[in-house]
Amino acid sequence: MNETAFAMTDGRVSFDGKSVLRGIDLTVCPGEVVALLGANGSGKSTLVRTLLGLTPLTGGKTLVYGTPPGRFRDWWRIGYVPQRLQVGGGVPATVREVVASGRIARQSRLRRTSAADRAAVTGALEAVRLADRAGDPVQSLSGGQQQRVLIARALAGEPDTYVMDEPTAGVDAETQQLLADTLAGLVTRGKTVVLVAHELGPLEPIITRGVVIREGRVAHDGRPPRPEGECARPGHEHQHPHADEAAAGPLTGWQGEPR
Amino acid sequence: MIFELLQEQLFQLALIAALLVGLCAPAVGTFIVQRRLALLGDGVGHVALTGVALGFLTGTAPVLTAVLVSIAGAVAIELVRARGRTSGDVALALLFYGGIAGGVMLMAVAPGGSNAKLNSYLFGAIASVTPLDIWIVAALAVTVLGVVAIFGRELFVLCQDEEMARASGLPVRFLSLLIAVTAALTVVIAMRVVGLLLVSALMVIPVATSQQLTRGFRTTMGLAMLFGVLASVGGLLASTYSPKVPPGAAIVLLALAGFVLALGVGKFVRRGRTQESTLSERPKLRVEEVA
Numbered sequence: 001m002n003e004t005a006f007a008m009t010d011g012r013v014s015f016d017g018k019s020v021l022r023g024i025d026l027t028v029c030p031g032e033v034v035a036l037l038g039a040n041g042s043g044k045s046t047l048v049r050t051l052l053g054l055t056p057l058t059g060g061k062t063l064v065y066g067t068p069p070g071r072f073r074d075w076w077r078i079g080y081v082p083q084r085l086q087v088g089g090g091v092p093a094t095v096r097e098v099v100a101s102g103r104i105a106r107q108s109r110l111r112r113t114s115a116a117d118r119a120a121v122t123g124a125l126e127a128v129r130l131a132d133r134a135g136d137p138v139q140s141l142s143g144g145q146q147q148r149v150l151i152a153r154a155l156a157g158e159p160d161t162y163v164m165d166e167p168t169a170g171v172d173a174e175t176q177q178l179l180a181d182t183l184a185g186l187v188t189r190g191k192t193v194v195l196v197a198h199e200l201g202p203l204e205p206i207i208t209r210g211v212v213i214r215e216g217r218v219a220h221d222g223r224p225p226r227p228e229g230e231c232a233r234p235g236h237e238h239q240h241p242h243a244d245e246a247a248a249g250p251l252t253g254w255q256g257e258p259r
Numbered sequence: 260m261i262f263e264l265l266q267e268q269l270f271q272l273a274l275i276a277a278l279l280v281g282l283c284a285p286a287v288g289t290f291i292v293q294r295r296l297a298l299l300g301d302g303v304g305h306v307a308l309t310g311v312a313l314g315f316l317t318g319t320a321p322v323l324t325a326v327l328v329s330i331a332g333a334v335a336i337e338l339v340r341a342r343g344r345t346s347g348d349v350a351l352a353l354l355f356y357g358g359i360a361g362g363v364m365l366m367a368v369a370p371g372g373s374n375a376k377l378n379s380y381l382f383g384a385i386a387s388v389t390p391l392d393i394w395i396v397a398a399l400a401v402t403v404l405g406v407v408a409i410f411g412r413e414l415f416v417l418c419q420d421e422e423m424a425r426a427s428g429l430p431v432r433f434l435s436l437l438i439a440v441t442a443a444l445t446v447v448i449a450m451r452v453v454g455l456l457l458v459s460a461l462m463v464i465p466v467a468t469s470q471q472l473t474r475g476f477r478t479t480m481g482l483a484m485l486f487g488v489l490a491s492v493g494g495l496l497a498s499t500y501s502p503k504v505p506p507g508a509a510i511v512l513l514a515l516a517g518f519v520l521a522l523g524v525g526k527f528v529r530r531g532r533t534q535e536s537t538l539s540e541r542p543k544l545r546v547e548e549v550a
Contacts, residue, residue: 052425054426075428076428080422082422082423090293090467091289091292091293091466091476092470092473092474092475092476092479093415093475093476097415097476101415101416101419101420104412104416104427105427105428135474136474157427
């Protein structure tokens with residue numbers, strides 16, 4: 001069995017003729033904690049969605065544990081934390097119900113909820129300190145609490161690899177620290193983590209590898225970029241010169257050119 | 260009087276039909292409302308009329324042709340939805356109008372068709388159900404409740420967060436079609452009881468009522484099914500008091516009265532929850548869910 005969590009070679013994605021990923025090579029090995037960094041619009045969210053098969057590749061190929069996403073079957077090995085909670089229509093759902101849905105990839109169709117399911121859900125709720133809100137509708141929680149529900153949902157599935165799309169975006173400092181502690185616990189148990197981040201903040205000590213995406217290409221891959229002066233300090237207001245350049249520069253000359 | 264009525268076969272059949280509709284429509288409706296497809300039932304109901312007319316035209320049981328045509332309609336609606344184009348809205352509207360106009364036209368030229376027959380399908384005619392109808396309705400109801408029981412967990416994930424469903428390896432396309440087809444079957448079940456024009460009401464109103472009082476998905480569905488049964492059986496009983504009371508309309512008006520009541524009770528209940536009062540903004544009911 002291939003134990004490489006993700007392996008993308010020359011991954012390309014374009015939407016309506018506009019290239020978003022322009023030839024990405026990325027391999028994620030077990031136990032790594034990879035931070036995908038980059039400015040808004042650099043393609044990092046598209047990259048994680050493509051790794052999971054949520055966005056189809058227009059060129060190149062990608063593998064999840066050695067299998068293309070379309071034919072991958074062991075989805076219980078992956079825990080996905082999307083950017084924000086998608087609360088369906090007007091029907092309320094309790095925190096516990098949403099967290100329990102993280103077990104879905106482990107549950108066969110006709111089996112009833114088992115003691116192991118319940119224990120995993122309770123454990124996940126405690127890990128994000130929402131056990132006391134388990135019976136409340138998720139719609140009644142604050143943004144930071146909803147983010148914790150999403151993390152708990154992934155934890156409940158007890159996957160090998162976590163994929164998190166900006167888990168710290170728009171979340172208070174307390175939740176960021178909680179997330180960092182939770183991730184540190186996962187890392188000591190040998191779990192793999194791929195997360196998209198804008199700034200690392202309290203997550204920094206546990207990141208083993210930083211991959212910087214710029215204009216759909218890997219601009220840096222290796223040790224996480226250390227704070228340089230003012231730019232990486234918590235609370236620092238980011239300016240986005242890259243995004244502006246990309247918007248202002250000539251787009252046509254860039255498309256699909258390998259570097 | 261009710262006791263005497265229970266002896267009558269006609270009333271027994273009507274009661275069974277009302278019970279089954281009251282159970283099935285809100286169960287499916289909970290998923291549909293969660294998925295923001297509250298009007299799906301309406302759309303399928305319109306299309307089903309063409310199916311009914313085709314039954315008269317070809318001399319087959321209208322319930323069977325309605326099943327086939329409404330399944331086709333539901334699949335078409337789902338395919339348009341999945342493509343996610345903005346023009347999907349208009350495409351759906353075209354399908355609805357085509358369904359009604361086609362039904363009325365075919366019904367007019369069909370040998371056994373008449374305005375009275377047309378009305379009985381548009382507005383329901385629970386008093387005219389035959390034992391064959393009941394068998395078909397019962398089989399459909401078992402199918403619908405079976406789908407909810409077997410696929411409920413997956414459908415919850417799908418309707419709650421389609422992306423998550425995909426990233427969990429669920430067969431998203433299959434489940435989407437399944438919920439659409441199940442909705443189509445529900446429409447046909449409810450057709451004889453409340454009529455095609457009011458079918459959607461029984462799928463949506465009990466759910467809207469229930470969510471005024473509940474905090475979770477499971478409890479919302481359970482309570483909605485209870486409200487659905489109360490409304491459909493209650494409306495049927497109301498119609499037995501006077502031949503002037505149309506059962507379909509009575510059922511829907513009863514369900515709406517329950518909603519208004521729950522709205523008041525729900526406000527009271529929520530005010531009691533002091534802990535949440537500042538942060539919580541319970542989902543507001545949108546107009547299209549009631550329409």
